[in-house]
Amino acid sequence: MKPIPTAKLPCGERVPALGQGTWMMGEDRRRREAEIAALRLGLDLGMRLIDTAEMYADGGAEKVVGQAIAGRRDEVFLVSKVLPEHATRRGTIKACERSLKRLGTDRLDLYLLHWREEQVELGDVLEAFTALVRAGKIRHWAVSNFDIGDMQELVRLSGGKAVAANQVMYNLNRRGIERDLLPWCRRRRVPVMAYSPLDEGRLLRSRDLKRVAQKLEASPAQVALAWLVGQNNVIAIPKSASEAHVRENFAALDLRLGKDELAALDRAFPPPKRKLPLATT
Ligand code: NAP
Numbered sequence: 001m002k003p004i005p006t007a008k009l010p011c012g013e014r015v016p017a018l019g020q021g022t023w024m025m026g027e028d029r030r031r032r033e034a035e036i037a038a039l040r041l042g043l044d045l046g047m048r049l050i051d052t053a054e055m056y057a058d059g060g061a062e063k064v065v066g067q068a069i070a071g072r073r074d075e076v077f078l079v080s081k082v083l084p085e086h087a088t089r090r091g092t093i094k095a096c097e098r099s100l101k102r103l104g105t106d107r108l109d110l111y112l113l114h115w116r117e118e119q120v121e122l123g124d125v126l127e128a129f130t131a132l133v134r135a136g137k138i139r140h141w142a143v144s145n146f147d148i149g150d151m152q153e154l155v156r157l158s159g160g161k162a163v164a165a166n167q168v169m170y171n172l173n174r175r176g177i178e179r180d181l182l183p184w185c186r187r188r189r190v191p192v193m194a195y196s197p198l199d200e201g202r203l204l205r206s207r208d209l210k211r212v213a214q215k216l217e218a219s220p221a222q223v224a225l226a227w228l229v230g231q232n233n234v235i236a237i238p239k240s241a242s243e244a245h246v247r248e249n250f251a252a253l254d255l256r257l258g259k260d261e262l263a264a265l266d267r268a269f270p271p272p273k274r275k276l277p278l279a280t281t
Pocket of ligand 1: 023024051052114144145167168194195196197198199200201204221237239240241242244246248249
């Protein structure tokens with residue numbers, strides 16, 4: 001098995017920088033076998049980080065993941081998420097226990113607040129996360145869809161600095177986080193988990209991306225993933241229920257984007273203009 005690039009959690013633990021998403025899995029029984037096979041192939045190749053959520057197919061995606069990882073739990077870095085509507089002190093713990101049951105495991109490696117809503121008391125969620133860590137039900141906790149203001153507020157709360165990651169939309173089409181969130185996370189050594197790394201498949205139709213890919217004798221998906229995984233402390237979690245696509249995505253790790261290709265990508269998918277000076281807290 002070839003070594004996979006890793007990202008580093010603030011505690012120093014390394015996790016694979018290329019993982020597997022599961023949104024849209026578990027929706028249709030007829031696709032279940034293919035979904036399980038794709039996830040298992042990803043694990044065989046070394047894409048051992050699997051991202052899921054109680055929200056996906058109302059728990060159905062977690063059940064698919066449970067079947068895919070049965071008998072090989074120790075190989076996997078398992079990530080799931082609690083919905084904001086469950087994110088109270090007690091509700092978070094109950095939601096986590098339901099996720100564990102569906103996943104057929106006794107622990108998550110990383111548990112995220114899926115997104116923030118007005119009624120969510122961050123302090124209560126932190127207490128619940130801390131209790132879950134103490135009980136051995138989760139190893140780390142993190143957040144998702146937090147903007148820089150949310151992150152600043154979080155790290156000011158007691159225990160908030162233990163946040164292990166922020167999972168946000170990040171791909172060549174959607175580079176907004178480069179303005180302030182990404183530099184802030186980098187300074188704090190908080191990895192960014194890039195969701196929708198292929199912009200839900202939309203990126204693959206881009207003529208500009210196809211042109212860069214052609215020059216490299218690679219596919220557009222590989223270029224889009226290599227662009228993310230080549231960055232410091234960014235984890236990409238493409239979803240695929242197709243074994244051919246999983247193999248193709250994994251091969252993105254063999255691709256090195258040079259200066260010329262990066263410049264061509266910047267021209268086609270311009271980065272946002274930086275706000276200066278950067279917020280420092
Ligand atoms: P994505 O990974 O950007 O794109 C998935 C789509 O691309 C699927 O239709 C997939 O179809 C297709 N695809 C994958 N590899 C391909 C390839 N090599 N060639 C052609 N098509 C390919 O989108 P996503 O599912 O939105 O994001 C990935 C994961 O991030 C999710 O599954 C989920 O785990 C997570 N996520 C989190 C949040 C959040 O709020 N935290 C939000 C969205 C997503 P096939 O299955 O047919 O390959």
